[in-house]
Amino acid sequence: MKQSLLLIVAHRLAILCYIVLALFPLFWLLKVSVTPNDLLYSEGVRMWPSRATFAHYSFVLRHSAFPTFFKNSLIVSGSTAVLVTGCASLSGYALSRFSFRAKYWIVALMLLTQMFPLVMLVAPIFKILSPLGLTNSLTGLVVVYTAFNVPFATFLMQSFFDGIPKELEEAAMIDGATKFTAFRQIILPLTLPGIAATLGFVFTAAWSELLFALMLINGNNAATFPVGLLTFVSKFSVDFGQMMAAGVLALIPAALFFLLIQRYLVQGLTAGAVKG
Amino acid sequence: MASIEIEKLEKSYGHVSVLHGIDLDIRDGEFVVLVGPSGCGKSTLLRMIAGLEDVSRGEIRIAGNRVNDLHPKDRDIAMVFQSYALYPHMNVAGNMSYSLRLRKATKEKIGAAVAGAAAKLGLEPLLERRPKALSGGQRQRVAMGRAIVRQPKAFLFDEPLSNLDARLREQMRAEIKKMHADLKATSIYVTHDQIEAMTLADRIVAMHGGVVQQVGSPLELYDRPANLFVAGFIGSPGMNFLDVTYRGGALRLKDGSRVADSPPVAVQEGSDLTLGIRPEHLTITTDSGGISAEVELVEPTGFGIIVHLTLHGMPVKVFTLDRQALATGGEIKVSFPVQHIHLFNNEGSRIG
Numbered sequence: 001m002k003q004s005l006l007l008i009v010a011h012r013l014a015i016l017c018y019i020v021l022a023l024f025p026l027f028w029l030l031k032v033s034v035t036p037n038d039l040l041y042s043e044g045v046r047m048w049p050s051r052a053t054f055a056h057y058s059f060v061l062r063h064s065a066f067p068t069f070f071k072n073s074l075i076v077s078g079s080t081a082v083l084v085t086g087c088a089s090l091s092g093y094a095l096s097r098f099s100f101r102a103k104y105w106i107v108a109l110m111l112l113t114q115m116f117p118l119v120m121l122v123a124p125i126f127k128i129l130s131p132l133g134l135t136n137s138l139t140g141l142v143v144v145y146t147a148f149n150v151p152f153a154t155f156l157m158q159s160f161f162d163g164i165p166k167e168l169e170e171a172a173m174i175d176g177a178t179k180f181t182a183f184r185q186i187i188l189p190l191t192l193p194g195i196a197a198t199l200g201f202v203f204t205a206a207w208s209e210l211l212f213a214l215m216l217i218n219g220n221n222a223a224t225f226p227v228g229l230l231t232f233v234s235k236f237s238v239d240f241g242q243m244m245a246a247g248v249l250a251l252i253p254a255a256l257f258f259l260l261i262q263r264y265l266v267q268g269l270t271a272g273a274v275k276g
Numbered sequence: 277m278a279s280i281e282i283e284k285l286e287k288s289y290g291h292v293s294v295l296h297g298i299d300l301d302i303r304d305g306e307f308v309v310l311v312g313p314s315g316c317g318k319s320t321l322l323r324m325i326a327g328l329e330d331v332s333r334g335e336i337r338i339a340g341n342r343v344n345d346l347h348p349k350d351r352d353i354a355m356v357f358q359s360y361a362l363y364p365h366m367n368v369a370g371n372m373s374y375s376l377r378l379r380k381a382t383k384e385k386i387g388a389a390v391a392g393a394a395a396k397l398g399l400e401p402l403l404e405r406r407p408k409a410l411s412g413g414q415r416q417r418v419a420m421g422r423a424i425v426r427q428p429k430a431f432l433f434d435e436p437l438s439n440l441d442a443r444l445r446e447q448m449r450a451e452i453k454k455m456h457a458d459l460k461a462t463s464i465y466v467t468h469d470q471i472e473a474m475t476l477a478d479r480i481v482a483m484h485g486g487v488v489q490q491v492g493s494p495l496e497l498y499d500r501p502a503n504l505f506v507a508g509f510i511g512s513p514g515m516n517f518l519d520v521t522y523r524g525g526a527l528r529l530k531d532g533s534r535v536a537d538s539p540p541v542a543v544q545e546g547s548d549l550t551l552g553i554r555p556e557h558l559t560i561t562t563d564s565g566g567i568s569a570e571v572e573l574v575e576p577t578g579f580g581i582i583v584h585l586t587l588h589g590m591p592v593k594v595f596t597l598d599r600q601a602l603a604t605g606g607e608i609k610v611s612f613p614v615q616h617i618h619l620f621n622n623e624g625s626r627i628g
Contacts, residue, residue, distance in 0.1 A: 167361035170328050173348040174355045175375035175422070189365045 026251075033057070033244035040240060056245035065220045066246050069228030074253065076138050076224055077206040080145040084153045084202045085195055091150070092157025093183060097166070110151035118148075122215045135216050141224065144216070145206045153198050160194030161187065196264035204254055225250050277462050278339030278429040279304045280325065285334035287320055287486075294320055295486045297334070302430075305460045311473040312483035312509070318466045319434055321483075325464060326432050327351050338429055349378075354423035355432040358439060360415045362407040362422075368394075369403040372421045379426070393421040396455070413444045420452075424459065433465040437472065449475060470510050474498070482506045504624040507552045513582055515618070516558070516592045518551045527551055527617075529588050535567060536612035541619055541628035549627070550620040555582065555595035557616035566609030574602060585610065 032040070033056055035049040043049060060066045094100075095107065125144060126135065134140030164187055172182035188195075210226040217223050220231070225246075232243035280302040287295040295317045302308050310318040323329040325336055327348035336343050343351050354375075362371050369390055376386045394400045397417045407415055416436065423431055433452075437445045453476055456463055467473055473480050474494040482489045482497060482505070490502040501507035507515045520527040520535055522543050527535045535551065543549065560583070569585035569592060576582075581601045583594045587610070594601075594610060619628045 165359060165361065167357045167359050168363065170326075170348070171355070171357060171361035171422075172363070172374070173328070174326060174353065176349045176378040178347070178349065181378070186363055 029244050029247050029251075032240055033248050035241060037241055056241040057249070060242050060245045060249065064242065064246070065223075065231065066225075066228060066249070068220060069223055069225040069246075070249065072138055072222060073207060073225035073250070076141050076145065077203050079142050080149065080206040081199045081203040083142065083146045084149045085157075085198045087146070087150050088153035088157045088198055089188070089191065089195060091154045092159075093161050093187070095154065095158045096161035097169075110154065113148070113151050118211055122211065125212070126215060129216065136218060136222050138222055140216055141213060141222075144212050145202075145209065149202045149205060153202055156198050156201070157191070157194055160191050160197075164190050193264040196261040200258060200261050203257060207250075207254055277304050277427075277460065280430060280462060280464070281335075281337040281340075282321075282325070283335045283337075285321070285324065285336065286332045287317070287324060287329065288332045293486065295324075295332075298488055300481060300488065300491070302462060302464065305462055307456050307463045307465065307476060307478045308481060309465045309467060309473040309477035309479075310481045310483060311467055311470060312489075314468060316483040317486040318468075318481075318483050322355075322432050322434055322464060322466045325430075326353060326355050352429045353432055354426070354428040354430075355434065356419045356423050356436040358435040360407075360419040360439075362415055362418055364407055367404050367406050368399060368410070368418050368421075371407065371418055372399075372425050375422070375426050389425045390421075393425045396424070396458075397421050397451075412440055413448065416440060416444075416448055420455070424455070428461075430462040430464065433463065433467075435467055436465075438467070438469070445472075452476060470512065474510070480510075482509060484509075500626065501552075501618065502626050504550060504552070504620050507618055507620070507626075511554055513555045513593050513595060515552045515554050518553075518587070518590055518592070520549050520551045522547050522549055527619075529590075531588060533567070533588060536617060537614050539614055539617055539619065539628045543619075543621075543627065548622055550622070550624070551612075552618035552620060553612055553616055555593040556580075557613060558592070558594045558610050559613065560594060560596055560598070560601060560604070561609050561611045563609065563611060566611045568607050568609050571605050571608060574604065576602060583608075 031048060034052040034054065035043075036051060036053045036055065039049050039051060095103070129135050129140050129144070132140075134143060168186050168190070169179070169182045172186045173179065177185065208226060209224075213224045213227045214230075217227055220228070223231075229243060229246055229250075232239045232246065280300075282298055282300040282302075285295060285298040286293065298317075298321060300308075310321060312318050320329060324331055325338075327343065327346060331344045338351060338353070363374065366374065372390050372393055373386045376389060381389075390403070391400075394403060397420060399414070399417055399421055402410065402414060402418075407418065410418065416439075419436065436452075437448050440448060449472060452465075456476075465472075465476060477494055479491060480494055480497050481491050484505045490497055490506045492500075497506055497510045501510060501515075504517070508517070518529065518535065520529060522528075522538055523546060525538055527538050527549070529535055567587060569587040571583060572586055572591075573584040574581060575584070580595055580597045581599065583596065583601055583604065585592045585594060585608070592610070618626065621627050
């Protein structure tokens with residue numbers, strides 16, 4: 001009994017350590033964002049500044065291009081997430097339920113796309129997109145992000161569909177549904193956790209993507225938020241306060257999003273682990 | 277309700293053939309049980325009737341119409357699955373009414389049908405529950421309810437009771453039988469459990485290796501099995517088989533010892549046969565005509581006693597109601613009543 005108490009305490013402590021370690025950078029982000037510039041270097045390492053201010057926030061919101069970046073990011077990530085999830089539910093369903101010629105090769109090709117380091121692909125993709133007028137445009141980014149996320153999302157969705165017994169569809173078809181009606185009314189509602197997980201995964205991936213955004217976009221009009229953050233870095237100085245304030249603001253949609261879907265996410269990522 | 281005819285039906289997956297020319301006529305209102313060990317093709321046959329598997333060759337007709345190329349939804353059949361396959365995101369009423377809602381039935385009609393089925397199956401207090409809040413037996417009932425809300429041409433059952441515990445299975449078996457007596461619906465029922473087959477069926481179709489072995493009433497299969505497979509599959513404990521030789525009007529073991537008089541059959545002197553006799557037909561005797569056998573094991577079942585014997589080196593089981601058998605040990609004598617002896621030739625077909 002005594003030993004198990006000890007174990008519980010040790011366990012909780014270990015979790016606490018992990019949480020502190022994981023959350024500390026976020027805390028530091030917050031702390032720097034409310035520290036006035038004159039105190040940033042003068043106070044040394046302190047857990048909280050002696051004087052907190054929201055000046056950086058108001059500057060970022062009123063006088064920088066941050067709202068544009070934020071809007072661009074929202075558009076790009078949102079459309080990518082919706083597009084990818086739409087495609088992936090259809091293709092994941094096909095991979096899970098149908099057997100067709102070349103299925104093996106399609107799967108192999110999709111895996112292949114995941115094997116290249118993105119850096120290798122930046123130049124060719126730029127070369128492809130620029131005659132199409134898709135560089136320096138949000139549409140171009142959405143196209144590229146969608147292309148890169150569909151394969152993984154497809155496998156993710158496939159595993160969710162695999163977890164739904166085939167008999168459910170068969171029962172629906174015998175009850176009088178067409179294959180598509182069965183998909184829409186029976187299978188899709190049961191895959192909601194999977195869809196939420198896929199949406200969340202793709203949204204955050206697109207939200208924090210930097211490499212392509214940096215290479216394909218120049219100028220502030222079409223810049224997404226990760227690129228925009230770099231504008232706070234000038235040749236001679238880094239405006240940490242404003243950068244951190246922008247960072248905190250950028251966390252909000254991702255955090256909200258996960259707050260909304262977390263219930264499904266827990267179900268979703270463990271789906272199929274145990275027979276329901 | 278409708279009749280179902282199956283003609284020269286074949287099924288193959290690539291080069292693997294699983295059904296080899298099935299012919300079967302199911303009359304209107306009949307309860308037919310497809311029985312056989314796993315992998316015999318009975319479920320495949322049922323799924324082909326349902327339209328869930330394509331037909332490779334041959335024809336299926338429901339109510340006289342060829343349905344080979346019809347989608348499941350257009351065949352007007354209902355099916356109860358082994359896993360119940362209830363829709364987890366709909367409550368009991370939603371599950372039962374789904375087929376009617378797809379057919380755009382009126383609200384009043386749906387309400388009446390669901391209420392009727394729920395009353396029949398004792399589901400009224402559960403209509404608002406989701407499947408995951410139901411016990412196994414209740415889920416099973418909902419699956420049946422879903423089948424009976426619309427009056428389909430036929431009911432298909434794919435091992436509906438195998439996920440239930442023994443007590444519940446017995447109860448649901450009786451309910452299915454009662455329901456069939458009530459609705460007089462053409463039903464095809466797949467099971468590997470010969471007791472279910474015996475108790476439920478108007479006619480049993482015994483299948484093995486993708487071939488129909490015998491079609492007949494339960495007692496026909498029990499009394500006159502057409503071949504060694506049916507003889508061994510129907511009945512519990514299973515039939516005893518002994519390799520014997522026909523010599524001088526009697527059946528003799530390999531070592532020449534006489535087992536029994538032969539029933540009147542036309543076989544050549546000296547032909548090798550298989551003798552089959554059910555454990556419940558063997559008698560323990562003190563008669564000098566009996567054959568002595570070694571007692572290996574005694575299993576009391578409560579109702580009767582199963583005695584495992586070794587008879588001239590071959591395993592033989594006796595089922596007896598005589599409780600004195602519990603005290604047996606060592607050597608006993610058994611006799612083979614000639615009227616209960618089944619004889620099979622060396623192809624395994626019944627000859628007498």
